[in-house]
Amino acid sequence: MPVTVARSLDDALSALEEHPNALILAGGTDVMVEVNKGTRPVEQVISIGRVPELQDWEHEGDWLHLGAAVTYTELMGEELSSLVPALAQAARTVGSPQIRNAGTIGGNLGTSSPAGDTLPALFALNAILTIRSKTTVKEVPIDEFITGVKSNSLNPGELIEKIRVPVLEGPQEFCKIGPRNAMVISVASFTLLTDHQEKQVKSCLGTVGPVPIRPTEAEDFISGEVNWEQNTVRPEVLDNFAALCSSAARPIDDHRGSAAYRRHAIRVLSRRAASRVFSEEIS
Numbered sequence: 001m002p003v004t005v006a007r008s009l010d011d012a013l014s015a016l017e018e019h020p021n022a023l024i025l026a027g028g029t030d031v032m033v034e035v036n037k038g039t040r041p042v043e044q045v046i047s048i049g050r051v052p053e054l055q056d057w058e059h060e061g062d063w064l065h066l067g068a069a070v071t072y073t074e075l076m077g078e079e080l081s082s083l084v085p086a087l088a089q090a091a092r093t094v095g096s097p098q099i100r101n102a103g104t105i106g107g108n109l110g111t112s113s114p115a116g117d118t119l120p121a122l123f124a125l126n127a128i129l130t131i132r133s134k135t136t137v138k139e140v141p142i143d144e145f146i147t148g149v150k151s152n153s154l155n156p157g158e159l160i161e162k163i164r165v166p167v168l169e170g171p172q173e174f175c176k177i178g179p180r181n182a183m184v185i186s187v188a189s190f191t192l193l194t195d196h197q198e199k200q201v202k203s204c205l206g207t208v209g210p211v212p213i214r215p216t217e218a219e220d221f222i223s224g225e226v227n228w229e230q231n232t233v234r235p236e237v238l239d240n241f242a243a244l245c246s247s248a249a250r251p252i253d254d255h256r257g258s259a260a261y262r263r264h265a266i267r268v269l270s271r272r273a274a275s276r277v278f279s280e281e282i283s
């Protein structure tokens with residue numbers, strides 16, 4: 001099968017213009033599983049793993065711009081984990097060191113699995129994707145990019161160039177449950193971000209619906225109850241927040257867990273995340 005190894009963004013876009021339905025290969029940690037199983041027919045491959053423009057990231061004012069080929073290992077690095085702690089925590093839970101060295105944030109988006117571990121943090125951050133073809137460029141909010149289970153709005157000839165997220169002031173948490181502690185695909189996950197400037201809690205449920213879910217009622221409720229000067233909440237607020245998060249879930253039964261277990265897991269994870277981020281007021 002013909003493979004183009006792109007050495008620049010322009011190389012990759014020219015190859016995509018010529019072969020709009022080619023398989024885009026980044027780290028290959030999702031794609032090669034399917035190719036080896038024979039479930040993904042491939043006629044042409046464009047490898048983007050050596051495109052410097054896609055491997056870069058930049059912190060500019062209140063924004064972080066991440067190239068699509070930034071790996072999990074890079075996300076876990078000191079600088080990026082201080083700018084987007086929830087994304088770094090999510091990256092730390094992905095696969096093994098080998099998978100984290102090869103797997104990329106753009107690949108997680110490209111696969112668009114409900115269990116993709118970076119997706120809840122990107123939804124909570126209202127990430128904006130730059131989607132580019134040889135002749136067009138557009139910015140797409142993440143909730144318009146991910147359209148369903150393993151489906152997205154990318155058109156033939158396009159690739160994800162970069163992902164833009166705000167750098168928020170305040171603690172962040174990512175929690176994940178799976179059948180074991182490491183090398184595990186999520187059964188349920190929860191991301192919680194605080195925005196001390198806007199006095200807002202932003203959160204997202206993972207793996208309990210066809211796409212990541214923002215529990216907006218729960219977010220509005222807890223944002224109004226936090227003592228933002230002290231960074232504290234009353235214990236009953238945590239309980240109500242967890243109940244609202246759990247009722248926002250739309251889980252299914254599958255081989256990894258039942259819907260009832262997933263709904264319960266969200267209640268536990270959301271309370272745990274919020275109690276790590278806020279101190280409980282003692283009455």
Ligand SMILES: Cc1cc2nc3c(=O)[nH]c(=O)nc-3n(C[C@H](O)[C@H](O)[C@H](O)COP(=O)(O)OP(=O)(O)OC[C@H]3O[C@@H](n4cnc5c(N)ncnc54)[C@H](O)[C@@H]3O)c2cc1C
Pocket residue numbers: 023024025026027028029030031032033048068069093094095096099102103104105106107108109110111115116117118154158159160161183184185186
């Ligand atoms: C053993 C193992 C453990 C794993 N554990 C986890 C886990 O814990 N959590 C988790 O979330 N995932 C896990 N994964 C899945 C996988 O590692 C991630 O989804 C990873 O982010 C995929 O990135 P990649 O660069 O390898 O993508 P690839 O496999 O190269 O590509 C994945 C898809 O994205 C498309 N794509 C890639 N880059 C772009 C781009 N820039 N523009 C447009 N389309 C693009 C490809 O065409 C393909 O459809 C695991 C995989 C394995 C094999």
